[in-house]
Amino acid sequence: MHFTRKVTQDLTWVGADDRRLACFEGVYGVPDGVSYNSYLLQDEKTVLFDTVDKAVYQIFFENLSSALAGRKLDYLVISHMEPDHAYTIEALLTRYPEVTIVCNSKIQAMLGQFFDLDFTGKLQLVKEGDVFSSGKHSFTFVMAPMVHWPEVMMTYDLTDKLLFSADAFGTFGSLNGRLFADEGDFFGENLDEARRYYTNIVGKYGAQVQAVLKKAAKLELDYVCPLHGPVWRSHFGDFLEKYLLWSSYTPEEKSVCLAYASVYGHTENAANILAGKLVERGVKVRMFDTSVTPASYIVANAFRCSHLVFASTTYNAGIFVTMENLIHDLVNHNLQNRAVVLMENGSWAPTSGKLMREALSSLKGVRFLNDTVTIKSALKEDQLAQLDAVADAIASELVPVQPAAAESSLSTAEPSGPLPVDDKAFRKMTYGVQVLTTCADGKDYGCIINTAVQVASGNPKKLSISVIRKNNTCDMLLKAGKFNISILTEDAPYSIFELFGLQSGREVDKFARYPGDDRLSNGIRYIPEYTNAVLACEVIETKDLGPSMLFIANVVESKVLSSGKSCSYDYYHAHIKPKKNPAPEQKEGYVCKVCGYFHEGSDLPDDFTCPLCKHGKEDFEYVAPAGKKKQKGYVCTICGYFEPCEGELPDDFTCPLCNHGKEDFEPAEQ
Numbered sequence: 001m002h003f004t005r006k007v008t009q010d011l012t013w014v015g016a017d018d019r020r021l022a023c024f025e026g027v028y029g030v031p032d033g034v035s036y037n038s039y040l041l042q043d044e045k046t047v048l049f050d051t052v053d054k055a056v057y058q059i060f061f062e063n064l065s066s067a068l069a070g071r072k073l074d075y076l077v078i079s080h081m082e083p084d085h086a087y088t089i090e091a092l093l094t095r096y097p098e099v100t101i102v103c104n105s106k107i108q109a110m111l112g113q114f115f116d117l118d119f120t121g122k123l124q125l126v127k128e129g130d131v132f133s134s135g136k137h138s139f140t141f142v143m144a145p146m147v148h149w150p151e152v153m154m155t156y157d158l159t160d161k162l163l164f165s166a167d168a169f170g171t172f173g174s175l176n177g178r179l180f181a182d183e184g185d186f187f188g189e190n191l192d193e194a195r196r197y198y199t200n201i202v203g204k205y206g207a208q209v210q211a212v213l214k215k216a217a218k219l220e221l222d223y224v225c226p227l228h229g230p231v232w233r234s235h236f237g238d239f240l241e242k243y244l245l246w247s248s249y250t251p252e253e254k255s256v257c258l259a260y261a262s263v264y265g266h267t268e269n270a271a272n273i274l275a276g277k278l279v280e281r282g283v284k285v286r287m288f289d290t291s292v293t294p295a296s297y298i299v300a301n302a303f304r305c306s307h308l309v310f311a312s313t314t315y316n317a318g319i320f321v322t323m324e325n326l327i328h329d330l331v332n333h334n335l336q337n338r339a340v341v342l343m344e345n346g347s348w349a350p351t352s353g354k355l356m357r358e359a360l361s362s363l364k365g366v367r368f369l370n371d372t373v374t375i376k377s378a379l380k381e382d383q384l385a386q387l388d389a390v391a392d393a394i395a396s397e398l399v400p401v402q403p404a405a406a407e408s409s410l411s412t413a414e415p416s417g418p419l420p421v422d423d424k425a426f427r428k429m430t431y432g433v434q435v436l437t438t439c440a441d442g443k444d445y446g447c448i449i450n451t452a453v454q455v456a457s458g459n460p461k462k463l464s465i466s467v468i469r470k471n472n473t474c475d476m477l478l479k480a481g482k483f484n485i486s487i488l489t490e491d492a493p494y495s496i497f498e499l500f501g502l503q504s505g506r507e508v509d510k511f512a513r514y515p516g517d518d519r520l521s522n523g524i525r526y527i528p529e530y531t532n533a534v535l536a537c538e539v540i541e542t543k544d545l546g547p548s549m550l551f552i553a554n555v556v557e558s559k560v561l562s563s564g565k566s567c568s569y570d571y572y573h574a575h576i577k578p579k580k581n582p583a584p585e586q587k588e589g590y591v592c593k594v595c596g597y598f599h600e601g602s603d604l605p606d607d608f609t610c611p612l613c614k615h616g617k618e619d620f621e622y623v624a625p626a627g628k629k630k631q632k633g634y635v636c637t638i639c640g641y642f643e644p645c646e647g648e649l650p651d652d653f654t655c656p657l658c659n660h661g662k663e664d665f666e667p668a669e670q
């Protein structure tokens with residue numbers, strides 16, 4: 001029996017869970033299973049986005065057949081040729097021989113490598129930026145080399161603002177009926193497995209992931225559909241923020257990942273004593289026995305923590321096997337920018353510390369704290385001071401220095417007149433976020449506000465709002481004398497804030513997105529989605545506040561639309577507004593703290609107002625130029641790796657990421 005779920009009106013998930021797989025890619029244990037996602041679009045043409053692993057082919061074909069509902073399959077878009085998504089292509093072609101495959105030239109080459117089939121006349125090749133239409137929906141293609149293989153591409157549905165992201169934004173773990181990330185507690189229950197998936201599957205390719213994230217930052221995203229794990233339709237910014245950290249090898253937290261390898265317990269004993277000393281100093285410790293915990297879990301925690309401690313006994317004149325495997329994995333996954341402490345044990349010739357140091361020294365941004373602690377068989381009393389020194393060194397970097405217990409200057413200082421008005425104090429106030437709508441001269445207007453407050457109870461209840469004078473909606477509200485307030489919920493996508501907050505009704509029809517023409521009895525439109533309540537108001541008083549106009553109004557009608565949690569201004573900034581890439585190309589200028597608009601230049605006139613959100617100079621902050629000069633070099637045309645080089649690349653040069661030779665490089669500047 002088929003099991004499918006709708007992603008959007010036109011798109012159906014037709015993938016499957018595999019809970020019997022012991023090891024993903026033959027190496028990563030998946031105790032919670034894994035999902036293989038495939039999506040079918042029902043448009044004028046039918047389009048399938050990727051297939052599935054052979055383990056779940058039977059239910060996949062049942063799902064596909066059911067979703068097609070008797071229609072033929074017109075197109076298969078392939079984003080990735082790894083067999084967990086591509087194995088079933090041959091069987092698909094047998095069942096749907098008329099299908100046309102949409103792919104890039106690298107995928108075409110891999111089709112020939114994996115299958116003994118004649119693809120002549122069956123392929124439609126696309127490249128970056130090409131547009132493909134299935135009728136109502138148009139798609140463009142984003143090449144994503146090395147996320148996770150060189151042929152990977154993502155597909156962006158321009159109509160539904162939906163990104164098919166291939167392996168990116170995937171997660172280990174079965175869906176268990178839950179298609180959307182917001183149908184459960186993703187950040188509480190699934191983030192650890194998402195981190196383990198990212199760091200182990202694509203962790204090595206941080207530069208390539210950063211390149212794709214830069215491209216994705218330009219896209220408006222209402223949905224993100226990965227090949228594994230749940231679909232994103234809200235709170236995606238929170239997940240994207242994790243990707244920005246992971247791909248730039250930036251620790252998520254100031255903490256210690258302590259991994260030890262011990263044969264008879266003496267190295268473990270030293271590790272335990274150090275852990276205790278760290279915790280006593282206020283340091284958070286995540287501790288692992290490499291003989292018990294598989295390396296993939298420790299790799300994920302090494303990406304999470306700022307400081308790493310490795311303690312290993314010496315074995316066959318080398319590093320103990322399980323620790324050697326972990327160190328090898330960390331080096332292969334290209335971990336960077338970490339502080340490291342090493343401890344070694346050996347009854348006659350301890351060498352594991354030196355070998356671990358040699359291996360980890362190859363990683364960019366790795367620095368070693370203190371000398372390696374050497375134990376001969378068992379830790380001795382006179383070595384405790386050495387562990388204290390290690391704990392002190394780590395704590396000095398991780399535990400904030402407490403201010404002296406002196407009384408606050410506010411309570412002891414003599415009164416010396418009023419303090420200056422600190423803008424930061426206003427950010428401590430809580431506000432909701434709403435869409436204000438009105439209607440004048442037969443035309444609808446709307447804008448985002450965060451100023452609606454109930455100011456009187458009784459009958460009728462009264463509201464106050466304030467609106468920026470330069471907003472078109474303010475002029476129209478003065479004219480109309482009535483308005484509606486739609487209270488937005490936390491699952492509202494950024495596109496709503498862009499539409500009503502960053503664009504002018506003079507230039508765009510803000511209501512084209514809502515063909516339903518939803519109005520209250522006052523004839524004014526309201527926002528029917530991502531809204532938990534709507535109130536109709538009649539203005540009884542106005543006051544000109546200079547840059548803003550204050551309206552006081554009677555509430556004459558209201559209704560509850562959903563049980564969704566109201567979105568606060570703080571929540572919008574923390575979870576909905578896209579985060580800035582931590583490593584942007586930075587020019588000198590001023591950035592609007594409200595909407596992110598960037599004004600280039602060293603000066604900002606006093607009367608400057610943001611052309612997007614109309615906020616004034618006081619809401620801009622100065623951004624210094626990065627002062628980075630472009631570097632000459634060569635870029636790998638296979639995986640995108642950039643090798644800085646002023647002259648010619650050596651003839652025997654090979655790409656450190658994908659191992660392709662000099663012939664696959666071309667000159668570039670970055």
Ligand code: FEO
Nearest residue numbers: 082084148167227
């Ligand atoms: Fe899910 Fe790279 O395959």
